[in-house]
Amino acid sequence: MSLLDSEAVETYERSITAPPADNLVLEARNLDFFYGKKQTLFGVDLPVEKNKITALIGPSGCGKSTLLRTLNRIYELYPGQQATGRIILDGQDVLADKAGIARLRARDGDAVEVTPNKMDLATLRARVGMVFQKPTPFPMSIYDNIAFGVRLYKRIRGAEMDEIVERALRRAALWDEVKDKLKESGLGLSGGQQQRLCVARGLAIDPEVLLLDEPASALDPISTAKLEDTLNELVGNVTIVIVTHNLHQAARLAQHTGFMFLGRMIEFGPTEEFFSAPKLKRTRDYVTGRFG
Amino acid sequence: MTRMTARARRRSIINTIFVTACGLTAVIALGALALIGWSLLTKGIGGINGDLFTMSQPAPGSRGGLLNAITGSVILCLLAMIFAVVIGVLAGTWLSEYGGRTKLGHAVRFLNDVLLSAPSILIGLFVYELLVRNVVGHFSALAGSVALAILAVPIVTRTTEDILLLQPAALREAGMALGATRAFVVRKIVWRSAATGLLTAGLLGFARISGETAPLLFTSLGNQFFSVKLLQPIASLPTTIFQFALSAYEDWQRLAWAGALLIAASVLAINIAGRAIIHGKSS
Numbered sequence: 001m002s003l004l005d006s007e008a009v010e011t012y013e014r015s016i017t018a019p020p021a022d023n024l025v026l027e028a029r030n031l032d033f034f035y036g037k038k039q040t041l042f043g044v045d046l047p048v049e050k051n052k053i054t055a056l057i058g059p060s061g062c063g064k065s066t067l068l069r070t071l072n073r074i075y076e077l078y079p080g081q082q083a084t085g086r087i088i089l090d091g092q093d094v095l096a097d098k099a100g101i102a103r104l105r106a107r108d109g110d111a112v113e114v115t116p117n118k119m120d121l122a123t124l125r126a127r128v129g130m131v132f133q134k135p136t137p138f139p140m141s142i143y144d145n146i147a148f149g150v151r152l153y154k155r156i157r158g159a160e161m162d163e164i165v166e167r168a169l170r171r172a173a174l175w176d177e178v179k180d181k182l183k184e185s186g187l188g189l190s191g192g193q194q195q196r197l198c199v200a201r202g203l204a205i206d207p208e209v210l211l212l213d214e215p216a217s218a219l220d221p222i223s224t225a226k227l228e229d230t231l232n233e234l235v236g237n238v239t240i241v242i243v244t245h246n247l248h249q250a251a252r253l254a255q256h257t258g259f260m261f262l263g264r265m266i267e268f269g270p271t272e273e274f275f276s277a278p279k280l281k282r283t284r285d286y287v288t289g290r291f292g
Numbered sequence: 293m294t295r296m297t298a299r300a301r302r303r304s305i306i307n308t309i310f311v312t313a314c315g316l317t318a319v320i321a322l323g324a325l326a327l328i329g330w331s332l333l334t335k336g337i338g339g340i341n342g343d344l345f346t347m348s349q350p351a352p353g354s355r356g357g358l359l360n361a362i363t364g365s366v367i368l369c370l371l372a373m374i375f376a377v378v379i380g381v382l383a384g385t386w387l388s389e390y391g392g393r394t395k396l397g398h399a400v401r402f403l404n405d406v407l408l409s410a411p412s413i414l415i416g417l418f419v420y421e422l423l424v425r426n427v428v429g430h431f432s433a434l435a436g437s438v439a440l441a442i443l444a445v446p447i448v449t450r451t452t453e454d455i456l457l458l459q460p461a462a463l464r465e466a467g468m469a470l471g472a473t474r475a476f477v478v479r480k481i482v483w484r485s486a487a488t489g490l491l492t493a494g495l496l497g498f499a500r501i502s503g504e505t506a507p508l509l510f511t512s513l514g515n516q517f518f519s520v521k522l523l524q525p526i527a528s529l530p531t532t533i534f535q536f537a538l539s540a541y542e543d544w545q546r547l548a549w550a551g552a553l554l555i556a557a558s559v560l561a562i563n564i565a566g567r568a569i570i571h572g573k574s575s
Contacts (some may be wrong), residue, residue, distance in 0.1 A: 060422035074469055124473035129469065139485040148480070149470035198466070235456065 005043040012261075015279040017269035019256065025239050026071065026128070026153040026209050027228035032107070033066050033075075034262075036087040040066050044265045046241075046258060048209065050117030053240040055254035055271070057247060059286070065244040068211050070095075071241065072128040073121060073141065084202040086114070090208070092150040093117050094124060119129030126153060129202035130211045134218050141177050145197055149205045164204055171237075172200035173230040193222025196230055199277075203238065211235075216249065228253055249286060251275050259283045295358040332553050348518045348533060352541035358551050360518040364527040365555075367433060367520060368512060372440035376497050380445045381490060384452025389464075389478050401453075415442050416507030424511060429529070432528035433519075436512025440504060444497035451496055455489030455492025456482060466510060488570040495566040502559050505530035529555050 007056040018024075026048040033041035043064050048054050056064040066075070073094065075081040086102040087094040093138050095104075096117040104112050126149075146165045150156060156164065165182070169175040174196040178189070186197055195215055204211050212231075216224040231240060231253055244250050248259050251271060259282075267274065267283040278284040285291050324414040343357040350356020383400070391397040416439050423435040459482050467477035483490065508514070515524070529551045536548035 072469060074465055077465065077468060077474075122473070125469055125471035131468075132462050132469075134460070134462055136460070136462045136466070138463070138481050139487075148467075149472075152470060152472055215497075269418060273488070 012018065012264050012266060014265065014282055015267045016045055016265065019049040020245050023049045025090060027088045028067065029086040030069065031083060031087065034079045034082045040263050042263045046265060048239060048241055048254060050122060050239055051236050052109045052255040053235055053242060053253050054258065056241065056243045056258050056260060058260035063224050063263040064260050065213050068241060069215050071211055072125050072130055074130060087125065094119055096113055117252065120196065126205050127207055128144050128209045129205065130201055131198045131209035131213065133214045135191055135198055137189065137197055138196045139187060141183050142186045145180040146204045153205060166269050168204035171234065172196045173233065174200055180291060192219050192226060193196035194226060195219060201229060207238065209239045209241065211239065214245060215245050217245060236268050259286060272287040295362060296321065299521050305375060327573060332556055336549040336553030339546040349516055352544055358529065358532060359381065359517065360527040361529045361532040361551060363518065363520065364515065364531040366441060367526065368437045368528050369498065371437035372501055375437065376448050377494050380448025380493065380497065381452050383449040385478060386455035387453040402482035404449050405444045408450060411505055412443055412478035413506040415439050416510040419460060419507065420510035426462055429522060431504050431511065431513035431525040433522045436508050436528065438510045439507035440501040444501050447500055448493045452490060452492035455486045455493065459485050468497045482505065491566055491569060494554065495563060498562060499559055503530055503555050503557065542547055
C-alpha cells in the first residue's frame with residue numbers, strides 16, 4: 001500500500017516524440033482507466049501514425065493490453081471497467097458518448113470541449129480490428145471464419161465472397177497453405193496458422209487500424225517469423241498497433257515504439273532512436289535488460 | 293531408523309485399509325448394478341417379441357404388447373425434452389452470458405439447484421393442481437410432459453451454464469471485436485463451440501425423466517388403449533409397468549419386466565449414441 005502510494009505521487013519523467021499530427025489516424029490523449037475503483041492507466045498519450053506499425057512495450061502489468069483494449073472499447077464487455085479521456089479516430093472522439101463526456105467533465109472541469117458523438121460500437125470495431133494473444137478461430141470452416149465478419153456488414157455471397165476471402169487470406173500470407181481446405185474446420189490448423197487466420201479475419205472487413213495483443217506469445221519461433229513477415233507486408237496498407245513482450249520483435253517490426261511503466265506512457269518515439277538512444281534512464285534500463 | 297520403519301509400516305497398513313475400503317464400496321455399487329441388469333435381462337428378455345411392439349396392452353390371459361405404452365412414452369419424453377431444452381438452454385445461457393453475476397442471477401441459480409433435487413411426486417402434484425384440475429380440467433398427455441419437463445429443466449439449465457462458462461472469454465471477445473452483438477456471438481460462436489456439451493445437457497435431462505413414474509400418475513394417468521391425443525390421458529411405460537407389476541397376472545408381470553428392460557435399453561442406447569456423436573465431433 002505504502003509502496004503504491006509513494007509511486008502514485010511520484011511525478012514521472014516523460015518523453016513523447018509524436019509523428020507529424022497530419023499523419024495520425026488514431027490518438028489517445030490523457031487517458032485514465034479503471035478496473036472498478038482501481039486505476040490502471042494514468043494520463044496515457046498514444047499517437048498512432050497512419051499505415052505504420054506502432055509497438056507498445058513494458059513490464060508485465062504496465063497497462064499495455066489495457067490501453068489496447070480501450071482503443072476498440074472491447075473492455076466494455078465487462079461491467080465496472082471504465083475509460084476516461086480522449087481517443088480520437090480520424091477526428092472523431094471514440095469515447096465521447098454521454099457517459100464518457102460526463103466522466104471527462106467530472107475529471108477536467110466544464111471547460112472541456114468535446115463534440116458529443118454517439119459512436120456505434122459495431123462501426124468502431126469494424127474500423128479498429130483486434131487479434132488476441134491466443135489464437136481464437138471460430139468453430140467453423142476456414143472460409144466461414146473469414147466470411148463471418150464480412151457477413152455482419154454486407155449481404156454478399158458466392159463469387160464476390162470467395163474473392164474477399166481469398167484476398168484476406170493472401171494478405172495474411174495464409175492462402176497457399178489453406179487454399180485446398182477452405183471447407184475444413186479452422187480448429188484443425190496449427191497455432192501459427194490459426195493466428196494468421198485471425199489476422200486474415202480482421203483484415204477481411206477492411207479496418208483502418210488492427211490491434212494485436214501479444215499475437216506471437218503462444219507461437220513457436222518459425223510461426224512467429226511468418227507472422228512478422230505478414231505484418232511487415234501490411235505496412236503501408238493498414239495501421240497496426242502491437243503489444244509485445246519481445247523487445248527484438250518491437251525493434252524488428254515497428255516504426256514507432258512506446259514504453260509503458262506502471263500505467264503511464266513513459267517514452268514514445270521513432271523505433272530506431274528509441275532503442276539506440278533512449279531519452280530517459282528508465283527506458284534505457286529496460287531496453288538494456290537492467291530491469292523488467 | 294526403527295522409528296521410521298514403524299511409521300512406514302503404519303502408513304502401509306492405513307493405505308491397505310483405505311484401498312480395500314474403496315475397492316469394496318466400488319464392488320458393492322457395481323455389484324448392485326450388475327444384479328439389477330441381470331434380473332432385468334433374464335426376466336425381461338422372455339417378454340421381448342414382435343407382439344410387444346405391434347399390439348397394445350391385453351386383458352389378462354390374452355395376446356398383447358406394449359405399443360400404447362411405448363408410443364405414449366415416446367410422445368411424453370419428446371414433448372418434455374422440447375420444452376426442457378428450449379427453456380433450459382436459454383436459462384443456462386442467461387446465467388452464463390448475461391445475468392449470472394447479478395442478484396437475480398444468484399437467486400435463479402439457487403432456486404434452480406433446489407428444483408434439481410425436488411421430489412418428483414411434488415412436481416406431479418403441482419402440475420396436477422395447475423393443469424389437471426384447472427387449465428385442462430382432466431388428465432392429459434400435455435400435463436404429463438409438462439411435469440417431466442419441469443424435472444428436466446434444472447438439469448439442462450445447470451449443465452448448459454457449466455458448459456458455456458468453460459468456453460474461453462477470448463472467443464467471445466474475438467466475435468465482439470469484429471463488431472457482432474453479444475446475442476449474435478452467443479448464437480453463432482459460443483453455442484456452436486459448446487455444441488457437444490449442450491447435447492450432453494439434453495441427454496442428462498432425458499436420462500432423468502425416462503423412467504419417472506410418480507409425476508405421471510397424477511398427470512397423464514395412463515391409458516389402456518392406444519392414443520396419441522395430447523389433451524387425453526396417455527399410456528406410458530413407467531405407469532404401465534407400475535400397474536402390471538403390482539397385478540396378480542403372470543402375463544402382465546412378464547410384460548412389466550419387458551417394459552423395464554425396454555426403458556433401460558433405450559436410455560443406454562441414447563447415451564451411447566450421444567457419446568458416439570460427441571466423440572465423432574471431437575476427433
